[in-house]
Amino acid sequence: MSADNPAPSADEAALPAVPPADPTGEEDTGVQGEVALAAGPAVSRETVKRLEAAAGTFSSAITARMDTGLPWYSSLPPDERSWVGLVAQAGFTDFVRWLTDPAHDVRAATGVFGTAPRELMRSVTLQQTVELVRTAITVVEEGLDAVVGDGEDGGPDEQLRARLALLRYSREVAFAAAAVYARAAEARGAWDARLEALVVDAVLRGDGEDTIASRAAALGWALDAATTVVIGPSSEQPTVGAVARVRSLAQEAGGEALVGVQGDRLVVVLSGVLDPVATAERLARSEFGPGPVVVGPTVDSLPVAARSARAALAGVVAARAWPEAPRPVLADDLLPERALSGDATARRALVDRAYVPLLEAGGALLETLTAYLAHGGSLEACARSLYVHANTVRYRLRRVAEVCAWTPTAPRERFVLQTALALGRLSQVGGGSRSDGPSTGR
Incomplete structure (x- = not known):
């Protein structure tokens, strides 16, 4: 046997063999089949009784087929395997119950997924659920004709009605499975959106x-x-x-x-x-x-x-x-x-990234920058106030840019440095030091 067609288990062997289908296919396309599908299953009471009697055999065969044909089912924890088995069993039980009341809406009989807990949907995907439904329907189809054919009212017509009823029921089960997972996806999406909003809010509030x-x-x-x-x-x-x-x-x-x-x-x-x-x-x-x-x-x-x-x-x-x-x-x-505007973090950043490095660098950098800012960015006026050559001022200003990454000659960055120096002096204990002011001579 291939992997796609595993050998039947002992439970599946208990089901009667499937008789060959009519090669002409006339019974599958007759008017009688169309009426039966539209009006309801209309199978005999004898057929329903025989299906009820075979419920245990069908359930065992479905479980055995899932064991051999669905690798993911074998890997589930025992409790989840039990729930999946109950879903399959409930599906066949609801099918037989629906057959006893043909006037009942078929959709009302497809609540098979209500048997399992909500947590099971996190372990069993929609694709796996489709495989589960296909496996269960296949097992029932393989044994349905033989079970129906054993009754007094059996025969091709009764088998056709039973098959049409199973077809209609399996279609609604598939739609029910899709609806369950669609609702779960919508609920999950809404929950994720709320949780995302909570995460963003926590980031803005500065939560732990x-x-x-x-x-x-x-x-x-x-x-x-x-x-x-x-x-x-x-x-x-x-x-x-x-x-x-x-x-x-x-x-x-x-x-x-x-x-x-x-x-x-x-x-x-x-x-x-x-x-x-x-x-x-x-x-x-x-x-x-x-x-x-x-x-x-x-x-x-x-x-x-x-x-x-x-x-x-x-x-x-x-x-x-x-x-x-x-x-x-x-x-x-x-x-x-x-x-x-009062941001203490920005105040500390300016002091730590501009004022303190310049103060520690020495080499008259802070003194030169102070004079340069005081004279409105004029190199010549700064040089005269410090009694040095203008090229010396240029060199020191380049060193300022290397130390603190802000260039004094750029208007915007000059404003940054001027603010940093003011904040740095205000941060000095005891009113600050006057050592960074311009010298009075050389």
Whole structure:
């Protein structure tokens, strides 16, 4: 026997052999069969009784066929195998019960899947359920004619009516299975949407890493991918369509996206995206509404994404202080505005990344930068105040750019450095040191 046609088990051997079908096929296409299918099964009481008596044999044969023909069934835990067997048994029992009441709606008799717990759908896929239904119907078909033919009312006509009844019932069972899984998919989709909203909200609120990780894990989200939060105004387009488009763009960029629409604000959590800034630029053009779009700093994983979200939120608040800001704009490019709006994180960042390195570098860098800023960015006036050559000032300003990554000669970065120096002096204990002011002579 091949793998597709396994040898019959002892239980299946107990079923009578199937007589050969009529080669002419006339009985399958007659008017009588069409009437029987439309009006109801109309099988005799003797046939129903014989099917009821054969229920145990059919159930055992179905289970045996699943054992030999469905590898996934054999690998299920014992409790789940038991539930699947009960579903198959309930299917045949409901079929016989429906035959006793032909006037009853066939759909009302196909509640076989209500026998199993909801958790079983997580272990048995729709494809496997189709295989289960096909196996059960095949086993019943193979033994149906012989069981029906043993009765006084048996014969080709009675066998045809029984087969038509089984055909009608199996069709409705298939539709019932599809409906069960469709409802489960819809419920799962709605639940996932709510859970996604909770994850985005947890990131924005700065909940603990464990809370964010547990909720994201329930979504099947990869926790260890680099994560970037992008925040901006939501567009006037329908929310559902916007969310789908954002996810599609993120997938095109090699990653995934969690999306949350909170009133007039759109929050996108990008994970695993190769170039978050380029992706944010595409989103800003197509999905965000008018107004500033801020890209938070990239962090190592989703559980710590609250750091990126805090920076992005602070940037959204402070962005109006820089009308010429690019779109999207990095939260780190808004450090001066964020500091002025009261963001303590931005204040510390400016001090730690500009003032402290210049103070520790020595070489009169802080002194030269202070004089340069005090004279409005004039090299000659700065050189005169320090009693040095203008080329010396140029060299020191290049060193400032190397130390803190902001170039004093660029107007925007000069403003950043001026804000950093002011914050640095304010942060000094005891009123600060005057050692960074311009000297009075050489």
